[in-house]
Amino acid sequence: MIETKQLIFTYPAEEGREPSPALRGVDLQIEKGSFVVVLGHNGSGKSTLAKHFNAVLLPSGGAVYVDGMDTRDELVTLEIRRRVGMVFQNPDNQIVANVVEEDVAFAPENLGVPTAEIRRRVDDALAAVGMGEFPTHAPHLLSGGQKQRIAIAGVIAMEPETIVLDEATAMLDPVGRRDVLAAVHKLNQERGITVVLITHHMAEAVDADRVVVMNRGEIVMDGAPAEIFSRVEELHALGLCSPDTVELLYGLNRGGMDLPLTAISVEDCADAIAVALGKME
Ligand SMILES: Nc1ncnc2c1ncn2[C@@H]1O[C@H](COP(=O)(O)OP(=O)(O)OP(=O)(O)O)[C@@H](O)[C@H]1O
Numbered sequence: 634m635i636e637t638k639q640l641i642f643t644y645p646a647e648e649g650r651e652p653s654p655a656l657r658g659v660d661l662q663i664e665k666g667s668f669v670v671v672l673g674h675n676g677s678g679k680s681t682l683a684k685h686f687n688a689v690l691l692p693s694g695g696a697v698y699v700d701g702m703d704t705r706d707e708l709v710t711l712e713i714r715r716r717v718g719m720v721f722q723n724p725d726n727q728i729v730a731n732v733v734e735e736d737v738a739f740a741p742e743n744l745g746v747p748t749a750e751i752r753r754r755v756d757d758a759l760a761a762v763g764m765g766e767f768p769t770h771a772p773h774l775l776s777g778g779q780k781q782r783i784a785i786a787g788v789i790a791m792e793p794e795t796i797v798l799d800e801a802t803a804m805l806d807p808v809g810r811r812d813v814l815a816a817v818h819k820l821n822q823e824r825g826i827t828v829v830l831i832t833h834h835m836a837e838a839v840d841a842d843r844v845v846v847m848n849r850g851e852i853v854m855d856g857a858p859a860e861i862f863s864r865v866e867e868l869h870a871l872g873l874c875s876p877d878t879v880e881l882l883y884g885l886n887r888g889g890m891d892l893p894l895t896a897i898s899v900e901d902c903a904d905a906i907a908v909a910l911g912k913m914e
């Protein structure tokens with residue numbers, strides 16, 4: 634489990650400017666095995682928060698614990714990095730080798746994992762992200778979505794407890810985004826890997842266990858997707874929106890209909906509208 638307690642973080646200020654905290658007292662507990670989506674407009678502190686989860690950044694105030702280990706304790710930094718893997722936005726910056734299987738093996742090799750065990754982990758990780766047929770391919774010839782799945786396989790090969798994806802689908806086309814998201818949901822459901830997904834795509838939050846909304850370095854909303862997304866006007870005030878389904882229901886309600894804003898999946902939304910139209914005939 635990852636826990637932050639009154640976490641404050643301030644980047645070093647530019648000359649002549651007052652430092653302004655990027656995180657202003659964040660209390661958050663992420664349960665093992667959960668799928669948590671973090672939303673918030675640009676500069677709200679999402680990436681800064683995520684970088685505290687694997688000790689890339691250390692608190693200016695408060696504390697962060699990973700399975701009870703304090704991230705400020707240098708003796709446990711490597712263990713924390715092994716337990717919490719990160720995937721970033723640009724797949725090209727995350728590929729380190731010229732052959733897919735060598736790329737996936739890179740991190741466990743650095744950890745000193747025995748060769749036979751590495752073979753097993755690489756095959757397993759590639760299968761887990763649906764890239765089992767590409768072990769000897771050149772990563773730079775793959776699509777963006779395929780590269781991101783290779784990057785995720787590289788993290789899986791470390792056998793982490795948690796994967797943090799910081800806008801990992803932002804540069805992908807809709808199909809690439811769907812494939813990466815499906816791979817991540819599978820890892821969560823079948824292996825119980827905790828997932829923290831930072832995104833600007835509201836639709837990616839629909840199937841999460843929990844949605845956390847950040848604003849100006851603070852958590853301002855925290856709850857189940859249906860609960861958070863039905864608070865349409867609050868989200869608009871934060872410079873955010875709900876998924877298209879809820880925005881449609883909200884728009885129809887403003888036009889005089891009475892639809893439930895909790896129908897966030899496309900199926901539920903369509904059903905709710907069909908029922909309402911049936912009543913109008
Ligand atoms: N390396 C840095 N040095 C100084 N200030 C920074 C640095 N990185 C981020 N900041 C500032 O910290 C605040 C939070 O930034 P952060 O990158 O965590 O936001 P974010 O929610 O991830 O935004 P985005 O959606 O654009 O990725 C912003 O005000 C930003 O300008």
Ligand SMILES: [Mg+2]
Nearest residue numbers: 679680681799
């Ligand atoms: Mg960011």
